[in-house]
Amino acid sequence: MDPLEDVLALLGTRAHLSTGMTAGGSWAVRFEPPDGVKFNTLRRGRCLLDVEGLTAPIPLAEGDCFLLTHPLAFTLFSDPDAVPVDAGPLWTAAGDRLPHVGDGVDTFLVGGRFSFGDRARGLLLDGLPPVIHVPADTDEASAVRWALGQIDAELRGRPIGSTLVAEHLAVVMLIHVLRLHLAREPHAVSGWLAGLADPVVAAALRSIHARPAHPWTVAELARAGAVSRSTLAARFKDTVGLGPLDYLTRWRIELASQRLRIGDDTLATIALAVGYGSESALSTAFKRITGSSPREYRRQRADAPAVVASPSPAPQPAG
Template identity: 85%
Template sequence: MDPLEDVLALLGTRAHLSTGMSAGGSWAVRFEPPDGVKFNAVLRGRCFLGVEGLDAPISLAQGDCFLLTRPLVFTLFSDPLAVPVDAGPLWTAAGDGLPHVGDGADTLLVGGRFSFGDRARSLLLDGLPPVIHVPAETGEASAVRWALDQIDTELRGCAIGSTLAAEHLAVVMLIHVLRLHLAREPRAVSGWLAGLADPVVAAALRSMHARPAHPWTVAELARTGAVSRSTLAARFKDTVGLGPLDYLTRWRIELASRRLRDGGDTLATIAHAVGYGSESALSSAFKRITGSSPREYRRRSAGALLPEPSPGQASRAG
């Protein structure tokens, strides 16, 4: 299995498209911190992106897109001297139409957000920088441009199922953006995402995700990358921040958590499925990582969040 695919599926990744925005002349629009991961793409024209905490604005040209991975205030603008208007009233006034700001319509943007399950921050988003910018001019961005063109076609055509098709295409775009970012700036990510950029670590990650219930040893994982135990252990810890078996324990607990949230399987069945020989072994590992027993977690999973593991927890896969 592919680790990125596994995590996006486990988090229930979904795209939600907005109506987009047209603008012209001198303009600026201020947006409140988004819920989830915000994305925008410039279909026509150009503008700037200013994000709370960033030293300088990012120039966006036609075909560019960006992901905002943190809940931060951001502003899209054509003129740094323009007084920003709030996005909320602008969208309310537009009703079912296309929000517009400024004079003319030389700039057109499409946007939306990605929503995830309640573990997205620790599993995915904390490993990414606050903003990922994909310029259209870079050669490797062709896949992103294809997805954007298809989204634009679906939204313009208004055919049967066009909204759903466009939302699925947006998830395709997200995968391509993450791929391109890993290839272009591997040092700008951390955690298991950083491991995907290291061929030795990535081989071990793929093996663990393909067979999470297998009783992996460091020596066996090292053979998947054709390196020694010590080399794998050092490179894995340096990139991911955990030892290989620590990571395996945490991934097993994530899989167990999903089964506890989404199904009615017994604890013994779940334990066997994720690599534990007994219910008690799963319960011990689950409580060590999350601070809760599996039964406690299942009881409150409808409305409560799973406690975040602390960096020092989980010394072994058991």
């Protein structure tokens, strides 16, 4: 697995599709800060997106989509003079019908959200800008357009298994959006995501993620990128913010944390699986990175209230 696949899998990435929204004429809908990562695609018409903290609204055209990666309030609107209505009551009043605002149906949006595990902010989302906008009229966005078209077809036709298929397609769309953003604006991300845009650093990251338990040296990782140790060390630190072996340690601790959260393996077994020769070596590194011992971490997670996920989430505002 490559680093992006590893992180999305470790975070338990899931898509949740909501009902769409139609609008027309002069309208504006205000949304509360989202839980998780929100996405919208404009299937018909035009509108503008205003996100809290951004200096100017983002124009959206038919086929465009956007990801809102930070918990910020936002407004979708056709007319800056329109008085915004709150999305929550709008969806509640719609019941089983498609929510509608304004006059006419010249605008149609489909949206949803992505949910992640409790390490999503530090591992993924903090390295992204608050909004990623993917215009439909760019050649690079063809894969995103394909995924969005397939999602639309599944939701309209409702064949057997359509919800599950559409949710998996949404995760495909997320990966394509992240790829496109890394290719288009590599300097707009930070951390390991920024490293994926640097071929030398990316080679080292792929090596680490392919064999996290291997006793890597900087020299070995440098050979993967066909550069010197000093070159790799400097470029890795400049892009990722950590040295390559520091990153290796932190990734091993992420893997160990996951196994402590979801399994009952012994600490000795986990230590060997993530590259430590003994339970004590894992415990020392784990406490240095997280501030608690592996046993304390497991006990804290076991004592936390269980969260039961509904297999069929209730429809939520498309924004």
